[in-house]
Amino acid sequence: MKRHLLMPAVFIIIVSLSAPGCMPAQKGPQKIKIGVSLPTQRDERWVRDAQTMREVAEKEGVDLRMQICDNDAARQMSQCENLLAEYVDILILAPHDASSASAIVDEAKAVGLKVISYDRLVMDADIDLYVSFDNFEVGRLQGQYLVDKVPKGNYIALAGAPTDNNAKLYRDGALSVIKPLADTGAIKIVMDQWVTDWQPTIAMNLVQNALTANDNRINAVLAPNDNTAGGVIQALAQAGLAGKVPVTGQDAEVTAAERIVNGTQAMTVYKDTKQQATEAILAAIKMVKGESVDTTSTVNNKKKDVPAILLKPVVVDKSNIDKVLIDSGFLKRSEVYR
Numbered sequence: 001m002k003r004h005l006l007m008p009a010v011f012i013i014i015v016s017l018s019a020p021g022c023m024p025a026q027k028g029p030q031k032i033k034i035g036v037s038l039p040t041q042r043d044e045r046w047v048r049d050a051q052t053m054r055e056v057a058e059k060e061g062v063d064l065r066m067q068i069c070d071n072d073a074a075r076q077m078s079q080c081e082n083l084l085a086e087y088v089d090i091l092i093l094a095p096h097d098a099s100s101a102s103a104i105v106d107e108a109k110a111v112g113l114k115v116i117s118y119d120r121l122v123m124d125a126d127i128d129l130y131v132s133f134d135n136f137e138v139g140r141l142q143g144q145y146l147v148d149k150v151p152k153g154n155y156i157a158l159a160g161a162p163t164d165n166n167a168k169l170y171r172d173g174a175l176s177v178i179k180p181l182a183d184t185g186a187i188k189i190v191m192d193q194w195v196t197d198w199q200p201t202i203a204m205n206l207v208q209n210a211l212t213a214n215d216n217r218i219n220a221v222l223a224p225n226d227n228t229a230g231g232v233i234q235a236l237a238q239a240g241l242a243g244k245v246p247v248t249g250q251d252a253e254v255t256a257a258e259r260i261v262n263g264t265q266a267m268t269v270y271k272d273t274k275q276q277a278t279e280a281i282l283a284a285i286k287m288v289k290g291e292s293v294d295t296t297s298t299v300n301n302k303k304k305d306v307p308a309i310l311l312k313p314v315v316v317d318k319s320n321i322d323k324v325l326i327d328s329g330f331l332k333r334s335e336v337y338r
């Protein structure tokens, strides 16, 4: 009886989700409609991604529908269902949870939409394109920077959110250079922890604990991104160690650039997210039109080799910050040198 009552609702959902695939004739004179689902706006980079996507969409004359799930996988699912119900022509998805987001891809594919996995890879899903960076290399650059500065001593190794495939790649990349020195005994990894949802306060608490447990004898901190680096440096500052212990980062956030200039953060990894966001929108437009997209490689997501556009990360420290971040126009001189 209950099952019977549910049927009309299920039917309506299926009909509304199938509509875009069934009515291609409607697309003709209408603007291309791109659905975008982003995980957060808590890190500055995602604010920039959103801004660039909107700018490029406007310039290209496409209709952009954007949703932010604020680190909530269930919310991302329902927001994406709403985008499908708005008859978007393609979905750009930066998953909060790399595994469960495969259900979103399944729903999009069921109504004939192509899906671009943006920055973070959706695992075990039939995605059509991946637009990101060489993320193992991002982590390798962070690790290499630390071992060059601190070839021996006590290390704290923090990784990003365990739900984010990128966090695994960053960690693998960094450990690929740190681990061999840990194996010889030169480096001692006194803490090795994931940071839930990339939260800076969690990073700060972890470092406070590690400082206490090791009588403040910490020589280097692998922080996976700039926001968590902020938390790490706050904890180091409380112990009078800010600027004395090299801390990594990534994203080239304004506050991180300031910290690099004033010496409390050693480096960041610059990823040109303006280029990344632009590539994603332009690829989406081509894919809706049925045109081919130039890719640089493929990345396996446990289901298939996904065609990918992978951009190159660049190390930034005090020595090249003006050239890489300011001269390129990514950040303003007045923001960095306040």
Ligand code: BGC
Residues within 6 Å of the ligand: 040, 043, 045, 119, 120, 160, 164, 166, 167, 198, 225, 226, 250, 251
């Ligand atoms: C991105 C980083 C970002 C982090 C937290 C990762 O997937 O690649 O650039 O700092 O998420 O938002």
